[in-house]
Amino acid sequence: MDDKNQTAVTELHFVGLTDNFPQKMILFLIFLLVYLVTSGANLGMVALIWTDSRLDTPMYFFLSHLSLVDASCSSxxxxxxxxxxxxxxxxxxxxGCAVQMWFIGQFAITECFLLATMVCDRYIVAICNPLLYPVIMSQQVCVQLVAAPYAMGILNAIIQETFTFCLPFCGPNVVNHFFCDILPVLSLACADTQNNRLVLFIMAGTIVLFSGMIITISYVFILTAILKIRTANGRQKAFSTCSSHLIAICILCGTLFSVYVLPESGSSLDINKVISLFYTVVIPMLNPLIDSVRTKEVKSVFWSKFERKIE
Structure with a gap:
């Protein structure tokens, strides 16, 4: 085999976020707190939903998998x-870099499609046909709607890993990031990466735009349905249910689009390091807080279990 087709790099070095020690201290404390909150809130949400029959509904089934994906992505x-x-x-x-890239790519894409699925569920069934909700959303349908996002995430990971790690890496080995993201890793390859970047652009653009289109269309109909509600209290309740969800979706899709779809510039890798904090650190923490904890049923179940433990 030709030497230039063999991978000479056995380890990679991250640049990280900063070399300033006081800033390192602050970042460590912030990220540690965020990670503990993210893991505790998401895994707690999964345990709460999977162990209490009062939350045995399609909506909470989707929320439990969203929390599981968030906890996995953060970890x-x-x-x-x-x-x-x-x-x-x-x-x-x-x-280790290949494994990390696999899981981050898989869970980020899974979350995109899972959020789109949840929006469709909220409009098509919960808002438009609330009486038929339990009938339409059978257990089999819920499993299929959750399995599809996982399958899309795995497919994306397979394609990106195959195209990336078939390239020769013979040095340098310094990754301008704090984790193994695909673009900074591609910049280290000892070969032309134009085809890889084209595949990434097409896949990322298609995924973000397709899921974004589904979410946008669904929310247009949701807004229309909300405006038809006669009572102001009913409109406010319906809008509150969806608004927090929309905030998380906009942040996730916006950051993924800006990192993987927008044209690169000379300083884009440095900028992307900061932007990527949103979909790897911020969103996994926000989802259980703004989308699940605000739900009355979840809070009721949590406090009833908490009071039972005290007694």
Whole structure:
């Protein structure tokens, strides 16, 4: 085999976010707190929904999987990021980089389609046909609607990993990021990456635009349905249910679009490091707080279990 087709790089070094020690201290404390809140809130939400029959409904079934995906996405990069804040040399093995890239890519795309599925569920069934909701959303339908986003996430990961790690990497080995993201890793390849970037652009653009289109169309109909509600209290309740969900969707789709679809510039890798914090750190923490905890049923179940523990 030709030497230039063999991978010479066995480990990669991250640049990280900053070299300033006081800033490192602040970032470590912030990211540690965020990660603990994210893991506790999301895994707690999963446990609460899966163990209490009062939350055995399609909506909470979707929310439990959203929380599971958020916890998994956060755990794909946060522990490594925390351990790398203080060391001068931030090392990850080549195989470890591939594994990390797989899981982050898989869970980010899964979340996009899962959020789109939840929006469709809220409009098509919960708002337009509330009386038929339990009939239409059978257990089999719910499982299929959850399995599809996972399948899309896995498909995306397979394609991106195959195209990326078939390239030769012979040095340099410094990744201008705090985790193994596809664009900074591609910049290290000892080969032409134009085809890889084209595939990434097409896939990311299609996924974000397709899921965004579904979400946008659904929310147009949701807004129309809300405006038809006669009572002001009913309109406010329906709008409140959807508005927090829309905030998380806009942040997720907007950050993914700006990182993977918009044209690159000379400073884009540095900017993308900051932007990527939103879909790897902020969104996984926000979802259980603005989308689940605000729900009366979840709060009621939580406090009833809490009071039972105290007694």
């Amino acid at each position: 794909s990069d946060a522990p490594k990021m925390l351990s790398d804040i203080f060391p001068a040399i931030k090392v990850i093995s080549f195989m």
